[in-house]
Structures are given as structure tokens and as C-alpha cells.
Amino acid sequence: MFSPLSAARRAARFAWYRSGLFWRTFLLMSALTAASMGSWIGMISVFQRGPQVQQTAELVGSVVTLTRAALIHSAPAQRLELLLELVSNEGIRVLTLNEDDIVEPPPNTPLMADIATAVRERLGKQTRFSSGVNGVPGFYISFNIDEDQYWLMLERERLAGLTRVQWLGWATLVGLLSLIGAAFISSLVNRPLARLTAAARAIAKGEKPVPLPEKGSQEIVEANRSFNQMVDDLAQVEKDRAVILAGISHDLRTPLARMQLELEMVELPQDAREGMQSDINQMDAIIGQFLDYAKPTDAATFVSVNLSEMLSDVGREAGRIRDLRVKVD
Structure with missing residues (x-):
């Protein structure tokens, strides 16, 4: 054992x-x-x-x-x-x-x-x-x-x-040459797969890899061509997604602008005005998040968030709900 x-x-x-x-x-x-x-x-x-x-x-x-x-x-x-x-x-x-x-x-x-x-x-x-x-x-x-x-x-x-001894010498020489040839052939076989692996890892990180060379044996050429086509298709899907989200966000901000204008012109109690203003600001922030999501990963902007202030805002908004008591420390 x-x-x-x-x-x-x-x-x-x-x-x-x-x-x-x-x-x-x-x-x-x-x-x-x-x-x-x-x-x-x-x-x-x-x-x-x-x-x-x-x-x-x-x-x-x-x-x-x-x-x-x-x-x-x-x-x-x-x-x-x-x-x-x-x-x-x-x-x-x-x-x-x-x-x-x-x-x-x-x-x-x-x-x-x-x-x-x-x-x-x-x-x-x-x-x-x-x-x-x-x-x-x-x-x-x-x-x-x-x-x-x-x-x-x-x-x-x-x-x-x-x-x-002569047979052994010739066999050793031929063996060394064969091993060198085997290492060279193994490297040729492994090199396209190594490139493909590196390109797949780049996609997993959100990066666009360098196009793979479409040369070599027929199987390697077809695999690299299919991978390059997949990368181009993913990039096109990303562009379409960004355009669609940007259009939706723009269409949503138009009625928000009208609501903001009406809120400024109408006479309302101070509490109601602040509540509606807060809702409009929250919807505008959500639209801004859509726009950030629509951007490519390398072009996206990241900002630090103060969790205490964010929780205070959530508690203040939740306090507007009837029969709900919120205590913020």
C-alpha cells in the first residue's frame, strides 16, 4: 500500500x-x-x-x-x-x-x-x-x-x-538527431495551440486579442479563422449593445427632463417637492449607470463610493414609505 x-x-x-x-x-x-x-x-x-x-x-x-x-x-x-x-x-x-x-x-x-x-x-x-x-x-x-x-x-x-561501438555511436547520433526533430515538431504542433490559449485568456479578461495568424496546416488555419471570426462577432455584439443601451437611456432622459421642468413650475409642498426631486435624481442616476454599462470595459469610469452616505440616502428614501420606521446611526 x-x-x-x-x-x-x-x-x-x-x-x-x-x-x-x-x-x-x-x-x-x-x-x-x-x-x-x-x-x-x-x-x-x-x-x-x-x-x-x-x-x-x-x-x-x-x-x-x-x-x-x-x-x-x-x-x-x-x-x-x-x-x-x-x-x-x-x-x-x-x-x-x-x-x-x-x-x-x-x-x-x-x-x-x-x-x-x-x-x-x-x-x-x-x-x-x-x-x-x-x-x-x-x-x-x-x-x-x-x-x-x-x-x-x-x-x-x-x-x-x-x-x-560503431553501431552504438551511429545509433546515438541518429537518436540525438531524432530527438531534436521530435522537439522541433512538437514545438510546431504546440505553438498554434499556445497562441489560441493566450487569445482565449485575453477574451476572458475583457481584452481584445491580436488576430491569430491564418497560416499553417488546414486544421490550424480553420481553427484560427473561426476564432478570429468569433472575436469580431463578439466585438460587433458589444457595439450593438452599447448603441441600444445608449438609445434607451437617451429616450428615458427626455421625459425626465419634462418632469423636472414641470416640477420647477408647479407649486407643491416642500416635502412632496423634495420627494419627487429625489425620485427624478434616482432615475437619472439609474440611466447614468446604463450609460456606464454600455461603455466598453477599458473605457468605463469607476469612482469610489462612500457606503455610509449611500446607506443614509437609502434610509432617508425608505422613510417616505408609510408605516415604515427607519433608524439610521
Whole structure:
């Protein structure tokens, strides 16, 4: 059982993965690239193994056959010169095979096993292989001349293909290039979404965002074009709302002006006059609030309000109602 603290730590550790599309896309593309590289290397190993075995077996068989034939048919006085020429020009050494030789076994790999089988089919089942004789490394193949046995040593460089270190180096280079490409592609995919998110946040704050660029893939172009159209529609709705509210407020202030004029001309008790004047002022303030509401958010004016005075005005107005007693401290 895991404690809540350890679960919280695991959740915080992988929060960066869940937080954005960039890392998800990057990791998925990296995993896909690694799987593709593994499959590619496996396919190359499988399809290259057969030709490599055949080519190596033909090379070894030809070298051993030609060297054996040259030694058999050469004059005894010229054999030493022939052996020196093979060493200096071809990198081939011929040594006597003795029973007390310290023989190191060949590499225990599937490739070497296939090469040995193919070479024995050409030279005979008695052919032996070694990776070193008497402490001297090389690729050794045994052969016979009459009753005598010899070692033929080839330089490993002539037979070696790509080593594991070379394979690892190439795989690392390709992997780094693939990761850079995955990061670049993930950034290209994530950038339009980041712009869209920033524009949506600007709308949520009551601001008008910068129009999104209508370029890129077809899906991104359609999404940005629709978003820009939505922003324009919202701006037009805001303008229409402001015009409508301004018109309504203007139409309401016209009768208020007439009521104010009649109030000034008619003879009324002081209490009634003050009450009607207060109602007219209150209606005019409501109309002013409509006008402020009709303005855009960035053009609206905000003033400080004294809550004590506002509550006193409310209590005074409420005191005009019959059978209602209001006490203001």
C-alpha cells in the first residue's frame, strides 16, 4: 500500500507530463523513433548477416586456397621471399601449427559460427579457427600441406564490419538527431495551440486579442479563422449593445427632463417637492449607470463610493414609505 504522501509525490513528479501537450507529443514521438530505430537495426542485422557471412567465407577460402597453392608450387628457395611478400603487401602471415600452441577460441557469436560453417564447407571439416595464437591476436585459420599443418593469420580489419561501438555511436547520433526533430515538431504542433490559449485568456479578461495568424496546416488555419471570426462577432455584439443601451437611456432622459421642468413650475409642498426631486435624481442616476454599462470595459469610469452616505440616502428614501420606521446611526 502506498501512503497518500508518496502518491502526492508521484503526482507532482509527473505533473510536468500532464501539464502540456508539448511533453506528451515529444515523449510519444521519441518512443516511436526509438522503436523504429530498433526495428531498423534488427532488419539490417538480419538481412546483412547472410551476405556478410557469404562474403567473409569466400574471402577466407580464396586467401587460404591461393596461399596454399602458392606455397606448394613455389620453389623451396623462394618460399621465404613469398612469405615476406605476403606479410608486407597483403598482411597475411603463415605460421607452423604446433601441438603446444596457446590457442584462443574464436568469438562466440552467431555470426562467427555461420562463418566457420561456411568456411569448413569450402576447406574441410578439419579447419580450425582462433582469435589469437601464442598471445598474438588476429584471425587464424588452419590448413594442411601434405602432413604439415599451418596457421594463416589475417588482419582483423579486413574482416570486421561495424563493431558494437560503431553501431552504438551511429545509433546515438541518429537518436540525438531524432530527438531534436521530435522537439522541433512538437514545438510546431504546440505553438498554434499556445497562441489560441493566450487569445482565449485575453477574451476572458475583457481584452481584445491580436488576430491569430491564418497560416499553417488546414486544421490550424480553420481553427484560427473561426476564432478570429468569433472575436469580431463578439466585438460587433458589444457595439450593438452599447448603441441600444445608449438609445434607451437617451429616450428615458427626455421625459425626465419634462418632469423636472414641470416640477420647477408647479407649486407643491416642500416635502412632496423634495420627494419627487429625489425620485427624478434616482432615475437619472439609474440611466447614468446604463450609460456606464454600455461603455466598453477599458473605457468605463469607476469612482469610489462612500457606503455610509449611500446607506443614509437609502434610509432617508425608505422613510417616505408609510408605516415604515427607519433608524439610521
